[in-house]
Amino acid sequence: MAAKPLKQAKTKPAKSRETAAPAREPAAAALIARRIEEDIVLGRRHPRERLIEQDLSDLFRTHRGDVRLALFELEKKGLVERIPNRGAMVRGLTPEEVTEIYAVREELEVMAVRIIPFPVAPSDISRLEELQREHAVAIAKGEMLNVFYSNLRFHQALFGLCGNACLIETIDLLAQKVYGIRSYANAFPEALDRARRDHLDMIKALRGSRRDELIELSRRHLRPSPEAYIKAYEQRFGKAEPATA
Amino acid sequence: MAAKPLKQAKTKPAKSRETAAPAREPAAAALIARRIEEDIVLGRRHPRERLIEQDLSDLFRTHRGDVRLALFELEKKGLVERIPNRGAMVRGLTPEEVTEIYAVREELEVMAVRIIPFPVAPSDISRLEELQREHAVAIAKGEMLNVFYSNLRFHQALFGLCGNACLIETIDLLAQKVYGIRSYANAFPEALDRARRDHLDMIKALRGSRRDELIELSRRHLRPSPEAYIKAYEQRFGKAEPATA
DNA sequence: CGCCTAAAAATTGTTTACAATATAGTTTTC
Protein backbone atom coordinates (compact mmCIF):
# COMPACT_ATOMS: atom_id res chain seq x y z
CA MET A 1 0.00 0.00 0.00
CA ALA A 2 1.99 2.85 1.28
CA ALA A 3 5.58 3.24 0.36
CA LYS A 4 7.58 0.18 1.05
CA PRO A 5 10.54 0.69 3.30
CA LEU A 6 12.51 -1.41 0.95
CA LYS A 7 14.76 0.82 -0.97
CA GLN A 8 13.43 4.28 -0.91
CA ALA A 9 15.37 7.24 -1.99
CA LYS A 10 18.35 7.84 0.12
CA THR A 11 17.72 11.40 1.02
CA LYS A 12 21.30 11.75 1.87
CA PRO A 13 24.11 12.43 -0.43
CA ALA A 14 23.23 13.06 -4.05
CA LYS A 15 26.39 11.29 -4.89
CA SER A 16 27.81 12.16 -8.20
CA ARG A 17 27.92 8.54 -9.11
CA GLU A 18 24.78 9.15 -11.12
CA THR A 19 26.82 8.62 -14.21
CA ALA A 20 25.32 5.18 -14.70
CA ALA A 21 22.32 6.75 -16.35
CA PRO A 22 23.30 7.64 -19.90
CA ALA A 23 21.84 4.44 -21.28
CA ARG A 24 20.54 6.07 -24.41
CA GLU A 25 19.08 3.19 -26.29
CA PRO A 26 15.95 4.65 -27.79
CA ALA A 27 12.99 2.44 -27.14
CA ALA A 28 11.20 0.93 -30.09
CA ALA A 29 8.42 3.41 -29.56
CA ALA A 30 10.80 6.32 -29.93
CA LEU A 31 12.13 4.93 -33.19
CA ILE A 32 8.65 4.50 -34.58
CA ALA A 33 7.75 8.00 -33.49
CA ARG A 34 10.73 9.35 -35.35
CA ARG A 35 9.89 7.49 -38.51
CA ILE A 36 6.35 8.79 -38.49
CA GLU A 37 7.69 12.24 -37.76
CA GLU A 38 9.94 12.02 -40.79
CA ASP A 39 7.02 11.04 -42.95
CA ILE A 40 5.13 14.08 -41.77
CA VAL A 41 8.11 16.36 -42.25
CA LEU A 42 8.68 15.19 -45.79
CA GLY A 43 5.06 15.55 -46.69
CA ARG A 44 4.56 11.84 -47.16
CA ARG A 45 1.70 11.96 -44.73
CA HIS A 46 -0.79 14.73 -45.09
CA PRO A 47 -2.78 16.59 -42.47
CA ARG A 48 -5.89 14.80 -41.33
CA GLU A 49 -4.55 11.48 -42.59
CA ARG A 50 -5.50 8.75 -40.17
CA LEU A 51 -2.84 6.81 -38.36
CA ILE A 52 -4.16 3.36 -37.58
CA GLU A 53 -2.37 1.39 -34.94
CA GLN A 54 -2.60 -2.00 -36.61
CA ASP A 55 -1.39 -0.68 -39.95
CA LEU A 56 1.61 0.92 -38.33
CA SER A 57 2.30 -2.21 -36.30
CA ASP A 58 2.43 -4.27 -39.47
CA LEU A 59 4.53 -1.65 -41.19
CA PHE A 60 7.12 -1.52 -38.45
CA ARG A 61 6.94 -5.24 -37.70
CA THR A 62 6.02 -4.79 -34.09
CA HIS A 63 3.03 -5.00 -31.82
CA ARG A 64 0.50 -2.30 -31.12
CA GLY A 65 1.95 -1.37 -27.75
CA ASP A 66 4.95 0.35 -29.26
CA VAL A 67 2.92 2.12 -31.89
CA ARG A 68 0.49 3.28 -29.27
CA LEU A 69 3.24 4.80 -27.21
CA ALA A 70 4.71 6.46 -30.26
CA LEU A 71 1.37 8.04 -31.07
CA PHE A 72 1.03 9.35 -27.53
CA GLU A 73 4.47 10.83 -27.87
CA LEU A 74 3.66 12.50 -31.16
CA GLU A 75 0.46 13.83 -29.71
CA LYS A 76 2.38 15.51 -26.92
CA LYS A 77 4.77 16.92 -29.47
CA GLY A 78 1.82 18.38 -31.29
CA LEU A 79 2.37 16.59 -34.59
CA VAL A 80 -0.54 14.26 -34.18
CA GLU A 81 -4.04 14.72 -32.92
CA ARG A 82 -5.67 11.95 -30.97
CA ILE A 83 -9.38 11.71 -30.33
CA PRO A 84 -10.40 9.21 -27.66
CA ASN A 85 -11.77 6.00 -29.05
CA ARG A 86 -11.40 7.29 -32.56
CA GLY A 87 -7.74 7.21 -33.20
CA ALA A 88 -4.96 9.46 -34.31
CA MET A 89 -4.39 11.61 -37.34
CA VAL A 90 -1.73 13.90 -38.68
CA ARG A 91 -2.39 17.30 -37.29
CA GLY A 92 -2.89 20.19 -39.61
CA LEU A 93 -1.92 23.64 -38.47
CA THR A 94 -4.00 26.69 -39.20
CA PRO A 95 -2.22 29.85 -40.33
CA GLU A 96 -3.08 31.42 -37.01
CA GLU A 97 -1.38 28.63 -35.08
CA VAL A 98 1.66 28.83 -37.31
CA THR A 99 1.91 32.57 -36.82
CA GLU A 100 1.69 32.18 -33.08
CA ILE A 101 4.27 29.43 -32.91
CA TYR A 102 6.72 31.43 -34.96
CA ALA A 103 6.22 34.46 -32.77
CA VAL A 104 7.28 32.44 -29.75
CA ARG A 105 10.13 30.82 -31.64
CA GLU A 106 11.46 34.21 -32.59
CA GLU A 107 11.35 35.41 -29.02
CA LEU A 108 13.20 32.38 -27.73
CA GLU A 109 15.77 32.11 -30.48
CA VAL A 110 16.58 35.78 -30.16
CA MET A 111 16.93 35.25 -26.44
CA ALA A 112 19.34 32.40 -27.04
CA VAL A 113 21.45 34.44 -29.39
CA ARG A 114 21.39 37.34 -26.95
CA ILE A 115 22.94 35.31 -24.15
CA ILE A 116 25.58 33.43 -26.10
CA PRO A 117 28.87 34.21 -24.40
CA PHE A 118 31.19 36.02 -26.79
CA PRO A 119 33.69 35.40 -28.15
CA VAL A 120 32.77 31.92 -29.33
CA ALA A 121 35.49 29.32 -29.08
CA PRO A 122 37.15 28.48 -32.39
CA SER A 123 36.31 24.82 -31.92
CA ASP A 124 32.62 25.70 -31.75
CA ILE A 125 32.92 27.77 -34.88
CA SER A 126 34.59 24.85 -36.63
CA ARG A 127 31.83 22.53 -35.61
CA LEU A 128 29.23 24.89 -36.99
CA GLU A 129 31.13 25.17 -40.23
CA GLU A 130 31.24 21.43 -40.55
CA LEU A 131 27.51 21.16 -39.96
CA GLN A 132 26.92 23.92 -42.45
CA ARG A 133 28.89 22.03 -45.06
CA GLU A 134 26.84 18.92 -44.47
CA HIS A 135 23.73 20.98 -44.94
CA ALA A 136 25.01 22.46 -48.16
CA VAL A 137 25.92 19.02 -49.51
CA ALA A 138 22.52 17.63 -48.68
CA ILE A 139 20.87 20.52 -50.51
CA ALA A 140 23.09 20.05 -53.54
CA LYS A 141 22.28 16.38 -53.69
CA GLY A 142 18.59 16.99 -53.17
CA GLU A 143 18.49 14.57 -50.25
CA MET A 144 15.61 16.11 -48.38
CA LEU A 145 15.85 13.90 -45.34
CA ASN A 146 19.48 14.86 -44.91
CA VAL A 147 18.63 18.48 -45.50
CA PHE A 148 16.19 18.24 -42.67
CA TYR A 149 18.53 16.57 -40.21
CA SER A 150 21.63 18.58 -41.03
CA ASN A 151 19.66 21.79 -40.72
CA LEU A 152 18.36 20.57 -37.39
CA ARG A 153 21.84 19.78 -36.14
CA PHE A 154 23.14 23.16 -37.25
CA HIS A 155 20.53 25.00 -35.27
CA GLN A 156 20.92 22.79 -32.25
CA ALA A 157 24.63 23.49 -32.25
CA LEU A 158 24.07 27.19 -32.71
CA PHE A 159 21.52 27.59 -29.95
CA GLY A 160 23.43 25.13 -27.84
CA LEU A 161 26.05 27.83 -27.46
CA CYS A 162 23.71 29.78 -25.21
CA GLY A 163 24.27 27.34 -22.35
CA ASN A 164 20.71 27.36 -21.04
CA ALA A 165 19.52 23.77 -21.32
CA CYS A 166 15.90 24.62 -20.70
CA LEU A 167 15.96 27.25 -23.41
CA ILE A 168 17.54 24.85 -25.86
CA GLU A 169 14.95 22.22 -25.08
CA THR A 170 12.08 24.63 -25.48
CA ILE A 171 13.39 25.93 -28.78
CA ASP A 172 13.60 22.34 -29.97
CA LEU A 173 10.09 21.63 -28.84
CA LEU A 174 8.63 24.51 -30.78
CA ALA A 175 10.65 23.67 -33.85
CA GLN A 176 9.18 20.19 -33.73
CA LYS A 177 5.67 21.53 -33.74
CA VAL A 178 6.19 23.01 -37.16
CA TYR A 179 8.22 20.21 -38.69
CA GLY A 180 5.22 19.40 -40.77
CA ILE A 181 5.11 22.68 -42.61
CA ARG A 182 8.72 22.77 -43.73
CA SER A 183 8.00 20.81 -46.84
CA TYR A 184 6.02 23.78 -48.10
CA ALA A 185 8.91 26.18 -47.98
CA ASN A 186 11.49 23.60 -48.95
CA ALA A 187 9.63 22.91 -52.14
CA PHE A 188 11.27 26.04 -53.53
CA PRO A 189 14.96 25.51 -54.26
CA GLU A 190 15.65 29.22 -53.78
CA ALA A 191 14.38 28.96 -50.22
CA LEU A 192 16.85 26.19 -49.49
CA ASP A 193 19.64 28.23 -50.94
CA ARG A 194 18.61 31.23 -48.93
CA ALA A 195 18.73 29.13 -45.77
CA ARG A 196 22.17 27.91 -46.67
CA ARG A 197 23.47 31.43 -47.15
CA ASP A 198 21.84 32.53 -43.90
CA HIS A 199 23.82 29.90 -42.08
CA LEU A 200 27.02 31.16 -43.60
CA ASP A 201 26.21 34.71 -42.56
CA MET A 202 25.42 33.56 -39.07
CA ILE A 203 28.78 31.90 -38.73
CA LYS A 204 30.45 35.06 -39.97
CA ALA A 205 28.60 37.17 -37.43
CA LEU A 206 29.50 34.70 -34.71
CA ARG A 207 33.14 34.81 -35.58
CA GLY A 208 33.08 38.60 -35.48
CA SER A 209 31.09 38.69 -32.25
CA ARG A 210 28.54 40.92 -33.92
CA ARG A 211 25.54 40.19 -31.78
CA ASP A 212 23.04 42.60 -33.26
CA GLU A 213 23.70 41.28 -36.72
CA LEU A 214 23.23 37.73 -35.50
CA ILE A 215 19.93 38.63 -33.89
CA GLU A 216 18.67 40.22 -37.07
CA LEU A 217 19.78 37.20 -39.09
CA SER A 218 17.98 34.86 -36.73
CA ARG A 219 14.81 36.88 -37.10
CA ARG A 220 14.98 36.92 -40.88
CA HIS A 221 15.85 33.25 -41.06
CA LEU A 222 12.55 32.34 -39.45
CA ARG A 223 10.38 34.30 -41.81
CA PRO A 224 10.15 32.33 -45.07
CA SER A 225 8.71 29.09 -43.71
CA PRO A 226 5.50 30.41 -42.20
CA GLU A 227 4.98 32.75 -45.12
CA ALA A 228 5.23 29.93 -47.63
CA TYR A 229 2.91 27.75 -45.62
CA ILE A 230 0.29 30.42 -45.16
CA LYS A 231 0.39 31.31 -48.82
CA ALA A 232 -0.09 27.67 -49.79
CA TYR A 233 -2.85 27.31 -47.22
CA GLU A 234 -4.79 30.29 -48.47
CA GLN A 235 -4.37 29.19 -52.03
CA ARG A 236 -5.86 25.86 -51.15
CA PHE A 237 -8.63 26.73 -48.75
CA GLY A 238 -9.25 30.33 -49.61
CA LYS A 239 -8.20 33.31 -47.65
CA ALA A 240 -9.92 33.25 -44.29
CA GLU A 241 -11.11 36.53 -42.92
CA PRO A 242 -9.55 37.17 -39.54
CA ALA A 243 -12.01 35.81 -37.03
CA THR A 244 -11.03 37.53 -33.83
CA ALA A 245 -8.13 39.79 -33.35
CA MET B 1 -2.36 8.80 1.53
CA ALA B 2 -5.67 7.22 0.96
CA ALA B 3 -6.72 6.47 -2.54
CA LYS B 4 -10.15 6.33 -3.92
CA PRO B 5 -10.65 3.90 -6.70
CA LEU B 6 -10.88 6.11 -9.69
CA LYS B 7 -12.94 3.96 -11.92
CA GLN B 8 -15.46 6.04 -13.70
CA ALA B 9 -18.94 5.09 -14.58
CA LYS B 10 -18.65 2.83 -17.54
CA THR B 11 -22.00 3.70 -18.97
CA LYS B 12 -21.25 6.74 -21.00
CA PRO B 13 -24.35 8.23 -22.57
CA ALA B 14 -22.18 9.73 -25.24
CA LYS B 15 -24.69 9.92 -27.99
CA SER B 16 -22.83 12.94 -29.21
CA ARG B 17 -22.62 12.41 -32.88
CA GLU B 18 -22.16 16.11 -33.05
CA THR B 19 -18.87 17.32 -34.37
CA ALA B 20 -15.34 16.22 -33.80
CA ALA B 21 -15.95 15.25 -30.24
CA PRO B 22 -14.18 17.55 -27.81
CA ALA B 23 -14.98 14.88 -25.29
CA ARG B 24 -12.66 15.77 -22.49
CA GLU B 25 -13.00 12.78 -20.28
CA PRO B 26 -9.49 12.47 -18.95
CA ALA B 27 -8.19 8.99 -19.27
CA ALA B 28 -7.41 7.13 -16.09
CA ALA B 29 -3.74 7.65 -16.80
CA ALA B 30 -4.20 11.40 -16.83
CA LEU B 31 -5.95 11.33 -13.49
CA ILE B 32 -3.20 9.27 -11.94
CA ALA B 33 -0.62 11.60 -13.39
CA ARG B 34 -2.35 14.54 -11.81
CA ARG B 35 -2.56 12.88 -8.45
CA ILE B 36 1.12 12.10 -8.46
CA GLU B 37 1.82 15.60 -9.63
CA GLU B 38 -0.11 16.99 -6.69
CA ASP B 39 1.88 14.84 -4.33
CA ILE B 40 5.08 16.23 -5.77
CA VAL B 41 3.82 19.80 -5.66
CA LEU B 42 2.80 19.54 -2.05
CA GLY B 43 6.06 17.98 -1.06
CA ARG B 44 4.49 14.67 -0.16
CA ARG B 45 6.89 12.95 -2.47
CA HIS B 46 10.49 13.99 -2.37
CA PRO B 47 13.08 14.20 -5.09
CA ARG B 48 14.72 10.90 -5.89
CA GLU B 49 11.87 8.97 -4.31
CA ARG B 50 11.18 5.91 -6.38
CA LEU B 51 7.82 5.49 -8.09
CA ILE B 52 7.14 1.80 -8.45
CA GLU B 53 4.49 0.80 -10.90
CA GLN B 54 2.97 -1.98 -8.85
CA ASP B 55 2.75 0.13 -5.71
CA LEU B 56 0.99 2.89 -7.58
CA SER B 57 -1.30 0.42 -9.26
CA ASP B 58 -2.39 -0.90 -5.87
CA LEU B 59 -2.72 2.62 -4.53
CA PHE B 60 -4.96 3.79 -7.32
CA ARG B 61 -6.78 0.50 -7.64
CA THR B 62 -5.92 0.01 -11.23
CA HIS B 63 -3.58 -2.00 -13.38
CA ARG B 64 -0.04 -1.18 -14.31
CA GLY B 65 -0.89 -0.04 -17.81
CA ASP B 66 -2.46 3.19 -16.63
CA VAL B 67 0.29 3.89 -14.15
CA ARG B 68 2.85 3.27 -16.80
CA LEU B 69 1.26 5.76 -19.11
CA ALA B 70 1.02 8.29 -16.31
CA LEU B 71 4.71 7.94 -15.59
CA PHE B 72 5.56 8.45 -19.24
CA GLU B 73 3.46 11.57 -19.19
CA LEU B 74 5.12 12.91 -16.09
CA GLU B 75 8.49 12.15 -17.59
CA LYS B 76 7.66 14.26 -20.61
CA LYS B 77 6.50 17.02 -18.33
CA GLY B 78 9.82 16.85 -16.58
CA LEU B 79 8.52 16.04 -13.12
CA VAL B 80 9.72 12.48 -13.16
CA GLU B 81 12.88 10.85 -14.34
CA ARG B 82 12.75 7.43 -15.90
CA ILE B 83 15.72 5.18 -16.37
CA PRO B 84 15.18 2.25 -18.72
CA ASN B 85 14.67 -1.04 -16.94
CA ARG B 86 15.13 0.63 -13.60
CA GLY B 87 12.01 2.62 -13.11
CA ALA B 88 10.89 6.11 -12.34
CA MET B 89 11.66 8.55 -9.58
CA VAL B 90 10.66 12.04 -8.62
CA ARG B 91 13.01 14.34 -10.37
CA GLY B 92 15.11 16.66 -8.34
CA LEU B 93 16.18 19.91 -9.86
CA THR B 94 19.61 21.38 -9.39
CA PRO B 95 19.91 25.10 -8.68
CA GLU B 96 21.38 25.54 -12.13
CA GLU B 97 18.38 23.95 -13.78
CA VAL B 98 16.02 26.03 -11.70
CA THR B 99 17.84 29.22 -12.61
CA GLU B 100 17.71 28.36 -16.28
CA ILE B 101 14.03 27.49 -16.24
CA TYR B 102 13.15 30.69 -14.50
CA ALA B 103 15.16 32.71 -16.99
CA VAL B 104 13.08 31.29 -19.80
CA ARG B 105 9.88 31.71 -17.84
CA GLU B 106 10.66 35.36 -17.31
CA GLU B 107 11.31 35.90 -20.98
CA LEU B 108 8.05 34.27 -22.00
CA GLU B 109 5.86 35.77 -19.33
CA VAL B 110 7.19 39.22 -20.07
CA MET B 111 6.48 38.58 -23.72
CA ALA B 112 2.92 37.61 -22.89
CA VAL B 113 2.37 40.72 -20.83
CA ARG B 114 3.93 42.81 -23.58
CA ILE B 115 1.43 41.71 -26.19
CA ILE B 116 -1.74 41.81 -24.14
CA PRO B 117 -4.10 44.10 -26.03
CA PHE B 118 -4.94 47.13 -23.94
CA PRO B 119 -7.33 48.16 -22.60
CA VAL B 120 -8.43 44.91 -21.04
CA ALA B 121 -12.17 44.25 -21.10
CA PRO B 122 -13.91 44.82 -17.76
CA SER B 123 -15.24 41.26 -17.82
CA ASP B 124 -11.69 39.94 -17.97
CA ILE B 125 -10.69 42.16 -15.09
CA SER B 126 -13.64 40.86 -13.10
CA ARG B 127 -12.66 37.30 -13.79
CA LEU B 128 -9.15 37.96 -12.56
CA GLU B 129 -10.48 39.60 -9.44
CA GLU B 130 -12.61 36.60 -8.73
CA LEU B 131 -9.69 34.25 -9.16
CA GLN B 132 -7.59 36.48 -6.97
CA ARG B 133 -10.21 36.28 -4.22
CA GLU B 134 -10.24 32.49 -4.44
CA HIS B 135 -6.49 32.54 -4.08
CA ALA B 136 -6.65 34.83 -1.07
CA VAL B 137 -9.27 32.64 0.59
CA ALA B 138 -7.23 29.51 0.03
CA ILE B 139 -4.21 31.19 1.59
CA ALA B 140 -6.23 32.35 4.58
CA LYS B 141 -7.58 28.89 5.14
CA GLY B 142 -4.19 27.30 4.69
CA GLU B 143 -5.52 24.93 2.05
CA MET B 144 -2.34 24.40 0.14
CA LEU B 145 -3.83 22.36 -2.67
CA ASN B 146 -6.34 25.13 -3.31
CA VAL B 147 -3.61 27.72 -3.08
CA PHE B 148 -1.81 25.86 -5.78
CA TYR B 149 -4.74 25.50 -8.11
CA SER B 150 -6.19 28.96 -7.64
CA ASN B 151 -2.78 30.49 -8.21
CA LEU B 152 -2.48 28.40 -11.34
CA ARG B 153 -5.86 29.55 -12.59
CA PHE B 154 -5.03 33.18 -11.93
CA HIS B 155 -1.89 33.04 -13.99
CA GLN B 156 -3.53 31.11 -16.76
CA ALA B 157 -6.24 33.74 -16.95
CA LEU B 158 -3.72 36.55 -16.87
CA PHE B 159 -1.46 35.17 -19.57
CA GLY B 160 -4.49 33.96 -21.45
CA LEU B 161 -5.19 37.60 -22.22
CA CYS B 162 -2.24 37.67 -24.58
CA GLY B 163 -4.13 35.65 -27.17
CA ASN B 164 -1.20 33.54 -28.35
CA ALA B 165 -2.18 29.94 -27.63
CA CYS B 166 1.29 28.58 -28.20
CA LEU B 167 2.78 31.09 -25.82
CA ILE B 168 0.22 30.24 -23.18
CA GLU B 169 0.89 26.55 -23.58
CA THR B 170 4.64 27.01 -23.35
CA ILE B 171 4.36 29.16 -20.27
CA ASP B 172 2.25 26.45 -18.69
CA LEU B 173 4.74 23.79 -19.63
CA LEU B 174 7.62 25.58 -17.97
CA ALA B 175 5.56 26.33 -14.90
CA GLN B 176 4.87 22.62 -14.58
CA LYS B 177 8.53 21.81 -14.59
CA VAL B 178 9.00 23.69 -11.37
CA TYR B 179 5.82 22.65 -9.62
CA GLY B 180 7.93 20.56 -7.36
CA ILE B 181 9.89 23.43 -5.89
CA ARG B 182 6.95 25.59 -4.92
CA SER B 183 6.56 23.92 -1.59
CA TYR B 184 9.89 25.43 -0.59
CA ALA B 185 8.80 29.02 -1.06
CA ASN B 186 5.25 28.39 0.09
CA ALA B 187 6.51 27.14 3.39
CA PHE B 188 6.91 30.78 4.38
CA PRO B 189 3.57 32.45 5.03
CA GLU B 190 5.02 35.83 4.15
CA ALA B 191 5.86 34.54 0.69
CA LEU B 192 2.25 33.54 0.16
CA ASP B 193 1.09 36.93 1.28
CA ARG B 194 3.55 38.60 -1.01
CA ALA B 195 2.20 36.62 -3.92
CA ARG B 196 -1.31 37.59 -3.00
CA ARG B 197 -0.43 41.27 -2.97
CA ASP B 198 1.44 40.93 -6.24
CA HIS B 199 -1.72 39.66 -7.84
CA LEU B 200 -3.65 42.63 -6.58
CA ASP B 201 -1.05 45.01 -7.95
CA MET B 202 -1.13 43.24 -11.28
CA ILE B 203 -4.85 43.69 -11.55
CA LYS B 204 -4.46 47.35 -10.71
CA ALA B 205 -1.82 47.80 -13.39
CA LEU B 206 -4.02 45.96 -15.87
CA ARG B 207 -6.97 48.18 -15.14
CA GLY B 208 -4.83 51.26 -15.61
CA SER B 209 -3.22 49.89 -18.77
CA ARG B 210 0.19 50.50 -17.26
CA ARG B 211 2.21 48.00 -19.21
CA ASP B 212 5.68 48.76 -17.92
CA GLU B 213 4.51 48.43 -14.36
CA LEU B 214 2.89 45.09 -15.19
CA ILE B 215 6.07 43.84 -16.77
CA GLU B 216 8.10 44.81 -13.74
CA LEU B 217 5.57 43.13 -11.45
CA SER B 218 5.73 39.95 -13.49
CA ARG B 219 9.48 39.90 -13.22
CA ARG B 220 9.48 40.45 -9.49
CA HIS B 221 6.73 37.92 -8.94
CA LEU B 222 8.93 35.18 -10.34
CA ARG B 223 11.89 35.84 -8.12
CA PRO B 224 11.07 34.45 -4.65
CA SER B 225 10.45 30.83 -5.63
CA PRO B 226 13.82 29.98 -7.14
CA GLU B 227 15.61 31.98 -4.47
CA ALA B 228 13.94 30.07 -1.68
CA TYR B 229 14.62 26.77 -3.36
CA ILE B 230 18.24 27.48 -4.01
CA LYS B 231 18.75 28.68 -0.48
CA ALA B 232 17.19 25.52 0.90
CA TYR B 233 19.22 23.42 -1.49
CA GLU B 234 22.50 24.95 -0.52
CA GLN B 235 21.67 24.70 3.12
CA ARG B 236 21.02 21.05 2.70
CA PHE B 237 23.73 19.93 0.33
CA GLY B 238 26.26 22.63 0.78
CA LYS B 239 26.97 25.46 -1.55
CA ALA B 240 28.21 24.13 -4.84
CA GLU B 241 30.95 25.97 -6.62
CA PRO B 242 29.75 27.09 -10.00
CA ALA B 243 30.58 24.40 -12.49
CA THR B 244 31.87 25.30 -15.90
CA ALA B 245 29.01 26.17 -18.14
C1' DC C 1 -35.65 7.65 -52.84
C1' DG C 2 -34.30 9.18 -48.40
C1' DC C 3 -34.02 8.16 -43.68
C1' DC C 4 -33.92 5.63 -39.65
C1' DT C 5 -32.55 1.19 -37.47
C1' DA C 6 -29.78 -2.78 -36.77
C1' DA C 7 -26.13 -6.00 -37.58
C1' DA C 8 -21.14 -6.38 -38.99
C1' DA C 9 -16.56 -4.85 -39.32
C1' DA C 10 -12.88 -2.09 -37.97
C1' DT C 11 -10.44 0.19 -34.50
C1' DT C 12 -9.17 1.61 -30.10
C1' DG C 13 -8.85 0.71 -24.99
C1' DT C 14 -8.02 -2.59 -21.05
C1' DT C 15 -6.43 -6.54 -18.68
C1' DT C 16 -3.68 -10.45 -17.85
C1' DA C 17 0.12 -13.33 -18.45
C1' DC C 18 4.82 -13.92 -19.46
C1' DA C 19 9.70 -12.68 -20.41
C1' DA C 20 13.82 -9.75 -19.64
C1' DT C 21 16.51 -7.07 -16.66
C1' DA C 22 18.23 -5.20 -12.56
C1' DT C 23 18.81 -5.42 -7.48
C1' DA C 24 19.57 -7.80 -3.25
C1' DG C 25 21.03 -11.71 -0.72
C1' DT C 26 23.73 -15.99 -0.25
C1' DT C 27 27.23 -19.06 -1.04
C1' DT C 28 31.68 -20.34 -2.69
C1' DT C 29 36.49 -19.74 -3.28
C1' DC C 30 40.96 -18.01 -2.45
Add this chain to the structure above:
DNA sequence: GAAAACTATATTGTAAACAATTTTTAGGCG
Protein backbone atom coordinates in the same frame (compact mmCIF):
# COMPACT_ATOMS: atom_id res chain seq x y z
C1' DG D 1 37.51 -12.62 6.01
C1' DA D 2 36.79 -10.36 1.49
C1' DA D 3 35.81 -10.68 -3.30
C1' DA D 4 33.64 -13.04 -6.91
C1' DA D 5 30.02 -15.98 -8.57
C1' DC D 6 25.58 -17.58 -8.09
C1' DT D 7 20.65 -17.73 -6.70
C1' DA D 8 16.49 -15.49 -5.48
C1' DT D 9 13.46 -11.64 -5.65
C1' DA D 10 11.71 -7.45 -7.19
C1' DT D 11 10.67 -4.54 -11.01
C1' DT D 12 10.18 -3.19 -15.53
C1' DG D 13 9.29 -4.37 -20.51
C1' DT D 14 6.65 -7.05 -24.09
C1' DA D 15 3.12 -9.52 -26.10
C1' DA D 16 -1.15 -11.35 -26.78
C1' DA D 17 -6.02 -11.93 -25.68
C1' DC D 18 -10.16 -9.74 -24.47
C1' DA D 19 -13.58 -5.97 -24.10
C1' DA D 20 -15.63 -1.57 -25.43
C1' DT D 21 -16.41 1.83 -28.82
C1' DT D 22 -16.91 3.77 -33.22
C1' DT D 23 -17.57 3.47 -38.17
C1' DT D 24 -19.37 1.11 -41.99
C1' DT D 25 -22.63 -1.61 -44.30
C1' DA D 26 -26.95 -3.53 -45.20
C1' DG D 27 -31.89 -3.71 -44.76
C1' DG D 28 -36.55 -2.18 -43.79
C1' DC D 29 -40.06 1.44 -43.62
C1' DG D 30 -42.20 5.66 -44.61
